[in-house]
Amino acid sequence: MNADAPYEALAAEYYDERHKTSRNFDAITAEATASWRDRLPAGLVLEVGCGRGRVGEFFGLPSTRVVQLDNSPAMLALPDREPALVRVQHDAETLPFPDAAFGCVIALLSDPFLGLNFLAEAYRVLESGGVLCGTTPSYEWGSTLRETLGIDIMSTRFKLHGGGGVEVPSFLYPAPQLRGMIERVGFGDPIELRAHALPKAVVDVSDDIVRPANHLGQEAWELDVLYTFWATA
Amino acid sequence: MTSSTPSGQPRKPSLKAIFRDLPDRERYRSWARLTILVLAGVFVYGFSVLLQEEEYGWAVIPAAVLGVLSVAELVVADLILDSRFPRDTTEFLERLQRKLSTTSTHEEVVRLLESCVDTFAGCDKARISSTVHLTVETVEPGTTTTATGLVQISDYTRAGLGGRRWRVLKTTQGIVGQCVRTGEVVCVNFRTLQEYERRMVEDFGFTRAEAQRHTRAARSYLAMPIRSSGNLVGVLYFFSTETQAFPRCADEAVLRTTAESVAGLLRAAEIL
Numbered sequence: 001m002n003a004d005a006p007y008e009a010l011a012a013e014y015y016d017e018r019h020k021t022s023r024n025f026d027a028i029t030a031e032a033t034a035s036w037r038d039r040l041p042a043g044l045v046l047e048v049g050c051g052r053g054r055v056g057e058f059f060g061l062p063s064t065r066v067v068q069l070d071n072s073p074a075m076l077a078l079p080d081r082e083p084a085l086v087r088v089q090h091d092a093e094t095l096p097f098p099d100a101a102f103g104c105v106i107a108l109l110s111d112p113f114l115g116l117n118f119l120a121e122a123y124r125v126l127e128s129g130g131v132l133c134g135t136t137p138s139y140e141w142g143s144t145l146r147e148t149l150g151i152d153i154m155s156t157r158f159k160l161h162g163g164g165g166v167e168v169p170s171f172l173y174p175a176p177q178l179r180g181m182i183e184r185v186g187f188g189d190p191i192e193l194r195a196h197a198l199p200k201a202v203v204d205v206s207d208d209i210v211r212p213a214n215h216l217g218q219e220a221w222e223l224d225v226l227y228t229f230w231a232t233a
Numbered sequence: 234m235t236s237s238t239p240s241g242q243p244r245k246p247s248l249k250a251i252f253r254d255l256p257d258r259e260r261y262r263s264w265a266r267l268t269i270l271v272l273a274g275v276f277v278y279g280f281s282v283l284l285q286e287e288e289y290g291w292a293v294i295p296a297a298v299l300g301v302l303s304v305a306e307l308v309v310a311d312l313i314l315d316s317r318f319p320r321d322t323t324e325f326l327e328r329l330q331r332k333l334s335t336t337s338t339h340e341e342v343v344r345l346l347e348s349c350v351d352t353f354a355g356c357d358k359a360r361i362s363s364t365v366h367l368t369v370e371t372v373e374p375g376t377t378t379t380a381t382g383l384v385q386i387s388d389y390t391r392a393g394l395g396g397r398r399w400r401v402l403k404t405t406q407g408i409v410g411q412c413v414r415t416g417e418v419v420c421v422n423f424r425t426l427q428e429y430e431r432r433m434v435e436d437f438g439f440t441r442a443e444a445q446r447h448t449r450a451a452r453s454y455l456a457m458p459i460r461s462s463g464n465l466v467g468v469l470y471f472f473s474t475e476t477q478a479f480p481r482c483a484d485e486a487v488l489r490t491t492a493e494s495v496a497g498l499l500r501a502a503e504i505l
Contacts, residue, residue, distance in 0.1 A: 115475070115476050115477025116482060117481060155425065
């Protein structure tokens with residue numbers, strides 16, 4: 001594994017339909033963030049951990065407003081991607097932009113880099129009144145799954161189509177701690193933090209969602225698997 | 234750190250725990266003395282039996298062995314083991330151990346560290362451990378060259394997270410070593426175990442084997458200099474098993490106050 005860009009090995013197949021858990025997360029994200037489309041502020045948008053880019057698909061943002069950032073060259077080189085103003089290869093923990101450069105920072109499935117340093121950097125690059133919004137797998141789901149798989153709470157495992165697997169960093173936090181982290185770096189009230197379960201319309205559910213749900217005595221559509229957060233600088 | 238019983242009463246440390254907590258030098262010396270005492274007992278018995286039997290010629294053998302054992306005790310315990318530190322440092326370490334074990338200074342230091350961790354925000358405090366290192370002069374093995382080293386004087390505040398007290402570290406290695414060399418606050422974060430293992434070797438001067446022996450679950454570190462009368466005398470050291478905890482979770486003013494308070498405590502105990 002490339003320790004500096006751990007998602008490198010996964011890039012070529014990350015968006016494949018066969019990665020059912022990721023596709024289930026797409027469905028939850030689409031439903032959970034539907035109301036953001038009309039709320040996002042004006043100005044430049046920084047999409048952190050962009051992969052092939054999703055903010056056009058989810059929020060209808062024009063490419064002329066979007067700066068894509070990812071630390072994986074392979075992710076940034078994916079051919080079937082959303083257009084953007086510019087693509088930047090860099091870590092999320094130290095953003096290579098001046099203060100107050102963006103109206104909005106979006107981090108969808110931010111668990112590979114979510115932490116105080118990233119949040120503080122997001123706060124720094126946002127102009128006053130700018131918005132940080134994003135999603136991350138819920139602690140309830142992730143910690144239960146990782147416990148049943150016997151893997152470290154701060155990493156997750158993807159099975160590769162060619163056989164074998166890749167373990168990548170994935171930092172999960174209980175909701176109260178995540179709220180505390182967002183407050184700690186300077187974002188003011190109100191901080192919106194919500195938990196979301198799989199939409200009922202999704203019928204092809206990943207075993208990695210069914211198993212933890214059953215472990216907790218719930219149906220797959222009852223377990224909160226995704227947090228959304230929205231905070232204003 | 235004093236452990237407590239469920240009723241809140243301090244638990245009396247076991248003999249094994251006291252022995253384990255001794256500095257390496259004291260532990261080795263105690264082992265050497267114990268072994269030599271047992272052997273000496275056997276040979277004194279043999280010597281007295283031979284005297285009673287008026288076998289004076291044979292009695293010379295246990296007497297000679299006793300003489301050799303006495304010298305061995307001195308050589309093993311005092312010459313070989315002391316050769317790691319200059320004499321001033323040896324005296325300093327003995328005074329340090331005496332002061333920390335006969336006063337409440339160690340408990341006070343641990344309490345200051347715990348109070349400092351209590352002020353941290355935006356992190357899981359249960360995943361943070363901390364300790365204090367003091368600078369000491371050490372002798373490079375096999376030479377007479379002295380170098381600045383660090384001795385860990387307090388238990389880690391989180392049981393099971395961190396190494397044992399009295400470890401002696403090189404300032405040419407590690408995050409604490411970098412803090413001493415630069416005189417600045419040092420913060421380091423690792424995303425994965427693989428990154429930790431690589432950078433501990435490439436950036437922090439450890440061998441792979443040394444890196445394997447450390448607390449490999451740690452992902453975020455902070456080391457802050459402790460100064461007394463303007464001189465760097467030690468390091469406050471914190472780590473978390475969560476990544477990106479430091480420096481953001483800590484308030485630098487609180488860290489500085491804690492470092493000053495620890496230095497004040499050590500001065501009051503005449504350790505500094």
